[in-house]
Amino acid sequence: MKILVCISHVPDTTSKINFTDGDTKFDTNGVQFVINPNDEFGLTRAMWFKEKQGAAVTVVNVGGPETEPTLRKALAIGADNAIRVNTEAKDGYQVAKQLANVVKEGGYDLVIAGRESIDYNGGMVPGMIAGLIGANFVTNCISLEIDGTKAKAMREIDGGKETVSTSLPLVIGGQKGLVEESDLRIPNMRGIMMARKKPLEVKEPVDAGTETASVKFEKPAPKGAVKLIDADNVGELVNLLHNEAKVI
Amino acid sequence: MSVLVYTESEQGKFKKTALEVASYAKAVAEQMGTTVTAITFNADDTSVLGNHGVDKVLKVTSSELEKFNANGYASAISQAAKKEGSKVVILSSSADSKYLAPLLAINLDAGFASNVVEAPSNVSPFTVKRTAFTNKAFNMTTIDTDVKLVGVSKNAYGVKENAASATAEDFSPNIPELGVHVDSVDKVTGQVTIADAEIVVSAGRGLKGPENWGMIEELAEVLGAATACSKPVSDLGWRPHGEHVGQTGKPVAANLYIAVGISGAIQHLAGINASKVKVVINTDPEAPFFKAADYGIVGDAFEVVPKLIEKLKEFKAQQ
Ligand SMILES: Cc1cc2nc3c(=O)[nH]c(=O)nc-3n(C[C@H](O)[C@H](O)[C@H](O)COP(=O)(O)OP(=O)(O)OC[C@H]3O[C@@H](n4cnc5c(N)ncnc54)[C@H](O)[C@@H]3O)c2cc1C
Numbered sequence: 001m002k003i004l005v006c007i008s009h010v011p012d013t014t015s016k017i018n019f020t021d022g023d024t025k026f027d028t029n030g031v032q033f034v035i036n037p038n039d040e041f042g043l044t045r046a047m048w049f050k051e052k053q054g055a056a057v058t059v060v061n062v063g064g065p066e067t068e069p070t071l072r073k074a075l076a077i078g079a080d081n082a083i084r085v086n087t088e089a090k091d092g093y094q095v096a097k098q099l100a101n102v103v104k105e106g107g108y109d110l111v112i113a114g115r116e117s118i119d120y121n122g123g124m125v126p127g128m129i130a131g132l133i134g135a136n137f138v139t140n141c142i143s144l145e146i147d148g149t150k151a152k153a154m155r156e157i158d159g160g161k162e163t164v165s166t167s168l169p170l171v172i173g174g175q176k177g178l179v180e181e182s183d184l185r186i187p188n189m190r191g192i193m194m195a196r197k198k199p200l201e202v203k204e205p206v207d208a209g210t211e212t213a214s215v216k217f218e219k220p221a222p223k224g225a226v227k228l229i230d231a232d233n234v235g236e237l238v239n240l241l242h243n244e245a246k247v248i
Numbered sequence: 249m250s251v252l253v254y255t256e257s258e259q260g261k262f263k264k265t266a267l268e269v270a271s272y273a274k275a276v277a278e279q280m281g282t283t284v285t286a287i288t289f290n291a292d293d294t295s296v297l298g299n300h301g302v303d304k305v306l307k308v309t310s311s312e313l314e315k316f317n318a319n320g321y322a323s324a325i326s327q328a329a330k331k332e333g334s335k336v337v338i339l340s341s342s343a344d345s346k347y348l349a350p351l352l353a354i355n356l357d358a359g360f361a362s363n364v365v366e367a368p369s370n371v372s373p374f375t376v377k378r379t380a381f382t383n384k385a386f387n388m389t390t391i392d393t394d395v396k397l398v399g400v401s402k403n404a405y406g407v408k409e410n411a412a413s414a415t416a417e418d419f420s421p422n423i424p425e426l427g428v429h430v431d432s433v434d435k436v437t438g439q440v441t442i443a444d445a446e447i448v449v450s451a452g453r454g455l456k457g458p459e460n461w462g463m464i465e466e467l468a469e470v471l472g473a474a475t476a477c478s479k480p481v482s483d484l485g486w487r488p489h490g491e492h493v494g495q496t497g498k499p500v501a502a503n504l505y506i507a508v509g510i511s512g513a514i515q516h517l518a519g520i521n522a523s524k525v526k527v528v529i530n531t532d533p534e535a536p537f538f539k540a541a542d543y544g545i546v547g548d549a550f551e552v553v554p555k556l557i558e559k560l561k562e563f564k565a566q567q
Pocket of ligand 1: 013037451452453454477479480481492493494495496497508509510511512513514515516519529530531532535547548549550
């Protein structure tokens, strides 16, 4: 089984979010970039398939050279090889087009992506890849088993979960639950050394336009100070929620 | 040319989000000088849609699509959009709609903007405001394709009534190979889900143990709210994973979010930024949550929550 794991290179969860160039660009100054948390669960699940079922695991990112340390980290965790599609990621569609092309050329059976990336939160790349290559698709995936070309998955739905069966080729949007958090891997010294020697192929992009464009960013209006209510006067909270905030 | 909206139903009844996206579609149609067509799957009485801005309903009745199927629904919706010549297609941000949206976008060659929080500021170029960086910012986005797909965030636009009526007609799309088959559904029924709730009562590690959740459930019941929790609470197995709120958990866009014994770490706050009014109850006056909240009580949850339940019961009795 050939698995492709899509890795989004995103600001660390604790990053301060600021913009430059008249609020048109994300300010990367002082920001640490990491593997998108949803993708990390997928990468770990892929390592399980590699170790237990002999799958070959490739990681891929669409982005400039600055994303290579993130791909190297994925190699240090245990992926066999990496591909970087050498173009700036502009919108979900353009990224999905590039990834769909990688899938077609590489003949992957299973594509594991995250349900969304924590920067633009578009939540569209995995589904669009599936749509473009005509593969089956399961998102919000919290468990995945593969037997030959058959797949069983569980996905989170509003208010519960459902179990589905499908077949390869398959694209999933993974999330927390796909593996236990305690099973997430931190690269060790040996992994880091080995990652240096593993192939990282730079692929030129295929022609793909964008469908949407980011015009400007805005930060939420600054919040007024919290209104503190005395713990001995809880009735006042009820009063404020009813008369002032009008939410009860 | 009409704006097409996918209105979700469950066991034949429309969800609140269906009325919200219908209201949103009406606003877009007015801006574009056109009408609203809704597509429904196995829904019973569609008259309520007319009262929320829909002019015409395309009713799909299909045993094959009795259970939600992303591929099947996306295909049917795209056939409806083509039949109506719709340039704008609108859906909600429920888990199901988010699942089918990218497939629909590819079927229709439509640019897709998700997590949209306001009616378009302009329809040419088509410009919408959406959340980004897990609610830490907004992004103004243009959709540049001929057909546009918009996913509307829950509770962002609101439900707007409109005294009108809708015509209904049956619609029988070709149903494609479904590809993914639902074997079983495990859903808590009879409880408000985090996704649908207008009020969410959430508690963190400050509650000390799962045995103390009784008062949180009671508070939620008095308010008609859903219960939620912080990540360590679900990691410790005190509460089910589906209740974990935050960057790696569920987003909450409620009208009221009450956080009890939650410190307010940045990853937790990222999931609740879209909520309108936030209340925090915490023993530690330095807890970061106080900076993010609208109302706060510095106090012990074990004393404050029972009092709050009592006061709310008195308040409800007076209403
Ligand atoms: C990559 C990553 C992703 C993460 N994603 C999430 C996420 O999605 N959601 C999430 O919640 N966390 C997430 N976290 C974890 C997050 O950083 C915090 O650890 C977590 O939110 C803390 O939960 P807590 O507030 O319940 O617990 P604690 O930090 O232990 O805080 C408990 C609070 O309860 C108060 N307290 C104690 N006793 C009482 C009492 N009797 N009455 C009232 N108050 C009391 C304390 O003062 C304290 O403020 C993530 C972390 C990482 C690294």
